[in-house]
Amino acid sequence: MFLVAAGCAFGQAVNTQATPAGRAAGEKIFRSHCASCHGVSGAGGTGPNLTTGVFYHGSTDADLYRNISQGIEGTAMPDQFFNGVQIWQIVAYVRWLSATPVRPKLVGNAAHGAELFRQKGCSDCHLVRGEGGVRGPDLSVIGSQRAPAYLRESIVEPGAHVAPEFWVAKVITKDGKNHSGFLLNQDSYAIQMLDFADGLRMIQRADFKDFGIDRGSAMPSYRDKLSAAELDDLTAFLASLERPREKN
Amino acid sequence: MRLAIGFLAATALFGQVTYERLLKAPSEPNNWMTYSGSYQSWRYSSLDQINRQNIGNLKVAWVQQMPTSHRIEATPTVVDGIMYVTEPPSNVFALDAATGRPYWHYKRSLPAYNVCCDAVNRGVAVLGDRVFLGTVDAHLVALNAKTGAVLWDVEVADRKTGYSVTGAPLVVKDMVITGVAGGEYGVRGFLDAYDIKTGKRRWRFNTVPGPGEKGHETWPTTGPNANSWKQGGGPTWVTGSFDPELNLLIWGVGNPSPDWNADVREGDNLYTDSAIALDVDTGQLKWHYQFVPHDANDWDAVQVPVLVDSDWQGKPRKLIYWAHRGGFYYVLDRQTGEFLLGKPFAKQTWAKEIDAKGRPVRLPNTAPTVEGNVIWPGVQGATNWYSPSYNPLTSLFYLTAWENKGWYLKGEPKYTPGNRYVGSVPDIDMADDPGYGAIRALNPKTGELVWEHKTQTKPWSGVMTTGSKLLFGASGGWLNRSSREDSEAYFFALDAENGKELWRINLGGTMASNPMTYMVNGKQMVTMAAGSAVFTFALP
Numbered sequence: 001m002f003l004v005a006a007g008c009a010f011g012q013a014v015n016t017q018a019t020p021a022g023r024a025a026g027e028k029i030f031r032s033h034c035a036s037c038h039g040v041s042g043a044g045g046t047g048p049n050l051t052t053g054v055f056y057h058g059s060t061d062a063d064l065y066r067n068i069s070q071g072i073e074g075t076a077m078p079d080q081f082f083n084g085v086q087i088w089q090i091v092a093y094v095r096w097l098s099a100t101p102v103r104p105k106l107v108g109n110a111a112h113g114a115e116l117f118r119q120k121g122c123s124d125c126h127l128v129r130g131e132g133g134v135r136g137p138d139l140s141v142i143g144s145q146r147a148p149a150y151l152r153e154s155i156v157e158p159g160a161h162v163a164p165e166f167w168v169a170k171v172i173t174k175d176g177k178n179h180s181g182f183l184l185n186q187d188s189y190a191i192q193m194l195d196f197a198d199g200l201r202m203i204q205r206a207d208f209k210d211f212g213i214d215r216g217s218a219m220p221s222y223r224d225k226l227s228a229a230e231l232d233d234l235t236a237f238l239a240s241l242e243r244p245r246e247k248n
Numbered sequence: 249m250r251l252a253i254g255f256l257a258a259t260a261l262f263g264q265v266t267y268e269r270l271l272k273a274p275s276e277p278n279n280w281m282t283y284s285g286s287y288q289s290w291r292y293s294s295l296d297q298i299n300r301q302n303i304g305n306l307k308v309a310w311v312q313q314m315p316t317s318h319r320i321e322a323t324p325t326v327v328d329g330i331m332y333v334t335e336p337p338s339n340v341f342a343l344d345a346a347t348g349r350p351y352w353h354y355k356r357s358l359p360a361y362n363v364c365c366d367a368v369n370r371g372v373a374v375l376g377d378r379v380f381l382g383t384v385d386a387h388l389v390a391l392n393a394k395t396g397a398v399l400w401d402v403e404v405a406d407r408k409t410g411y412s413v414t415g416a417p418l419v420v421k422d423m424v425i426t427g428v429a430g431g432e433y434g435v436r437g438f439l440d441a442y443d444i445k446t447g448k449r450r451w452r453f454n455t456v457p458g459p460g461e462k463g464h465e466t467w468p469t470t471g472p473n474a475n476s477w478k479q480g481g482g483p484t485w486v487t488g489s490f491d492p493e494l495n496l497l498i499w500g501v502g503n504p505s506p507d508w509n510a511d512v513r514e515g516d517n518l519y520t521d522s523a524i525a526l527d528v529d530t531g532q533l534k535w536h537y538q539f540v541p542h543d544a545n546d547w548d549a550v551q552v553p554v555l556v557d558s559d560w561q562g563k564p565r566k567l568i569y570w571a572h573r574g575g576f577y578y579v580l581d582r583q584t585g586e587f588l589l590g591k592p593f594a595k596q597t598w599a600k601e602i603d604a605k606g607r608p609v610r611l612p613n614t615a616p617t618v619e620g621n622v623i624w625p626g627v628q629g630a631t632n633w634y635s636p637s638y639n640p641l642t643s644l645f646y647l648t649a650w651e652n653k654g655w656y657l658k659g660e661p662k663y664t665p666g667n668r669y670v671g672s673v674p675d676i677d678m679a680d681d682p683g684y685g686a687i688r689a690l691n692p693k694t695g696e697l698v699w700e701h702k703t704q705t706k707p708w709s710g711v712m713t714t715g716s717k718l719l720f721g722a723s724g725g726w727l728n729r730s731s732r733e734d735s736e737a738y739f740f741a742l743d744a745e746n747g748k749e750l751w752r753i754n755l756g757g758t759m760a761s762n763p764m765t766y767m768v769n770g771k772q773m774v775t776m777a778a779g780s781a782v783f784t785f786a787l788p
Contacts, residue, residue: 029660031657031659035620037673046679078673080433080666081668083662086662186704187705187723188723188738189752
C-alpha cells in the first residue's frame with residue numbers, strides 16, 4: 001500500500017511545492033527532522049552535505065522523493081516519515097539549498113589549483129584518486145561532500161571542522177614510547193590507531209602510561225602560505241573533485 | 249537409582265510444558281521456559297557448574313548462523329533439550345540445545361510492515377505442544393512445537409497503521425499474553441490475552457483510555473486535540489511479569505505519541521510511561537504507576553518488572569524493582585502500586601527529584617525545543633529494554649546503564665496512518681561527548697551503587713546472573729552512526745559480588761539481546777546472540 005502510494009508520487013512531473021511557501025514548510029520539517037544528521041544549514045554532520053546539488057543515491061526529484069520516503073538501505077537514512085505533500089516540501093527545500101549562494105560561482109583556476117596541490121605538499125598527506133598520502137582525509141570526491149566555503153575554511157583554518165575519525169590519539173606506553181596517529185577505534189580494553197610512524201597498531205589500555213585525544217587538526221594552516229588567488233585556485237580544484245554524476 | 253534418573257530424564261525429554269511447570273520454573277534450572285526465566289523475571293539461574301574458579305575455561309560449544317540481515321534481540325527458550333529461538337523478522341528455529349543443529353525452521357512470508365527501529369523479535373513463549381510467536385506484521389501465531397506447523401494465526405492489529413509485535417509473548421494459565429509495538433507511528437497501545445487452543449481473544453486492555461474510561465481525562469478532551477488519544481501511543485513491546493498469588497500481570501507501557509512534541513497532548517497522558525497491574529483473568533486494571541507524566545523525551549517504561557518478596561523497612565512486602573529509562577531506580581509495592589523509592593542511577597538533568605507521592609519534580613527548560621535542547625539522558629535513556637537481573641545470593645539488582653546526553657528538537661507532528669508520528673528526530677551519540685556504558689550493581693533497598701563495570705561502548709544488551717554468583721553481560725552495540733563505536737562486541741562474565749571481570753570473548757557483531765543459561769546432557773550452557781548468530785558456551 002505504502003509502496004504503491006509512493007510509486008504514484010514518483011510520477012509527479014513537476015514539484016508543485018517548489019514555491020516560497022512550500023520551501024518554508026520544508027525548511028521547518030528539515031530543522032526538526034533532518035538537522036540532527038545533516039546539520040542545521042544542510043552542510044552535513046553525521047549525514048552527508050546536501051548543499052552541493054549532487055546526491056550519491058540519485059539527484060533527480062524522484063530520487064530525492066524516494067530516498068526521503070523510503071529511506072536508504074544500508075545507511076542511517078530512515079523511512080516512513082511523511083505523506084506526499086510534506087516530502088515534496090522537503091525536496092523543494094533541499095533543492096533550494098543547493099541553488100542558493102551556499103554554492104557561489106567559483107573564481108579560481110582549478111587546473112592551477114591541481115598544480116598547487118602537489119607543489120604545496122597537500123598530496124603528501126591527502127589521497128586524490130589513488131595518489132597521495134594517508135595522513136589526512138581522502139579528498140577524491142570532496143567536492144561532492146563539502147561546499148566551497150567549507151573547503152576554503154579548512155585550508156586556512158584546518159581545526160575549524162575535524163571529523164572524529166581524524167582526531168589524533170597520543171599515547172605514551174609504559175615502556176616510554178610515544179605513539180600518535182588517527183584514532184580508528186577504541187573499546188573497553190584497547191585502542192586501534194593508524195600510527196603516523198608505524199601504520200596500523202593496537203595498544204592495550206593496560207600498557208598506557210599516558211593517553212589523550214587531540215580533537216584539533218594535524219594539518220598546518222595555509223593562511224600565510226597561499227596568496228588570495230592561489231587560495232581561490234586550490235578551492236576551485238577541490239570543489240571540482242566530484243563524484244561521477246549518475247545518468248538520469 | 250541410575251534407572252530412576254534415566255526414566256526421569258526420558259520423561260522430561262518427551263514431557264510438555266504445563267502451567268504448573270511455568271509456575272515453578274526456578275526449580276527447573278536445566279530449562280529456560282519464559283523470556284526472563286521465570287514469572288518473577290529475575291533473569292537468574294541457580295545453575296552453578298560454571299563458576300568463578302573455572303570460568304576461564306569457558307569455550308564456544310556451538311554456533312548457529314541465521315540467514316538474516318536484521319538485529320537479533322531474542323532470548324532463546326529451552327525446554328527439555330530443545331531450544332526455540334526467533335530469527336528476525338518473524339521466523340523460528342527449533343535447535344538441538346546440545347549441538348545447535350536445527351530440527352525445524354518456521355519462515356514467515358511477510359507483507360510490507362512498519363517498524364521504527366529494525367525488524368526485530370525478542371523470542372517465543374511455550375505451553376503444551378505449542379510455541380507462540382508475535383510477528384512484525386502484527387499477528388500472533390501458534391506453532392506445533394515438534395514440527396513448526398502453523399496451528400493458528402490471528403491478526404492482533406492492523407499493520408498498515410503502524411502496529412507490529414516484536415516482544416516475546418508470555419503464557420499464563422491457558423492464555424498467551426502479547427503486547428504491541430508502534431509508539432513511533434501513533435498507534436493506540438494495548439495488551440491482549442488469547443486462548444492458547446483457539447487463538448480467540450479473551451480480553452484487551454487499552455493503555456490509552458478512551459472516552460468514558462478512567463484516565464481519559466489525562467488527555468485533551470475538547471478543542472483541536474480532542475482526538476489525540478486515538479494516536480496516543482503507549483505500546484507494550486517488552487514482556488512483563490506475573491504474580492500468581494496476586495493474580496496480577498505487571499507490564500511496562502511505552503512512550504506517548506508523538507514522541508518529541510507533547511503540545512498536542514496536554515495532560516499526564518495515562519497510561520503511557522507507566523507500570524500497569526492487570527487482573528490476568530479479566531484484563532482489568534488494578535493499579536498503575538506513571539514514571540514520566542506528559543513525556544516528551546521518548547522514555548518508555550518498557551523495562552522488565554523484577555518481582556521480589558522482601559523486607560521493606562522492617563516489614564515483609566511484595567516489591568517491584570524497576571530501573572527506568574529516564575535514569576531513576578524505583579521500588580514499588582506490588583499489591584497497590586504505591587511508590588516507595590526513586591533514586592537516580594545515572595546522570596539525569598530533567599527532574600529535581602521524585603516527590604513523596606512518586607511524581608517527578610521537573611526542572612525548567614527540559615522539554616525539546618525548536619532550537620534544540622541538550623538533556624541527560626539521551627533519547628535511548630539511561631537504560632532501555634535490556635533485561636536486568638536480581639540475584640538472591642547477593643541480594644543485588646543488576647542492570648545495563650548508559651551515561652549519555654541527547655539533543656532534543658521539537659518539530660510539528662502530523663499524523664498520517666502508517667507513517668512515523670514523532671515530531672522530530674533527536675541526536676544521539678553526540679561526537680563531542682558520546683558518553684559510556686556500564687554494568688551496575690545496586691542495593692535494591694536503597695538504589696545506591698555497589699559496584700560498576702564500565703564499558704567504552706554503550707551496551708544494547710541485558711544481564712543474567714547465576715547460582716555461582718556470576719554475571720554475564722556484553723558491551724556490543726548495534727550499528728551506530730559513529731563507526732568508531734561499531735567494533736566493540738565483547739561478551740563477558742563478571743564476579744557478581746564485586747564486578748571484577750573474569751572472562752571475555754570478542755564475538756564481533758551487534759549484541760542487542762540478553763544472555764540466558766540452561767543445562768543439557770549434564771553440561772551447563774550459556775547462550776548469547778551476536779551479529780546474525782547464536783553463540784553457546786560451555787566448559788570443555
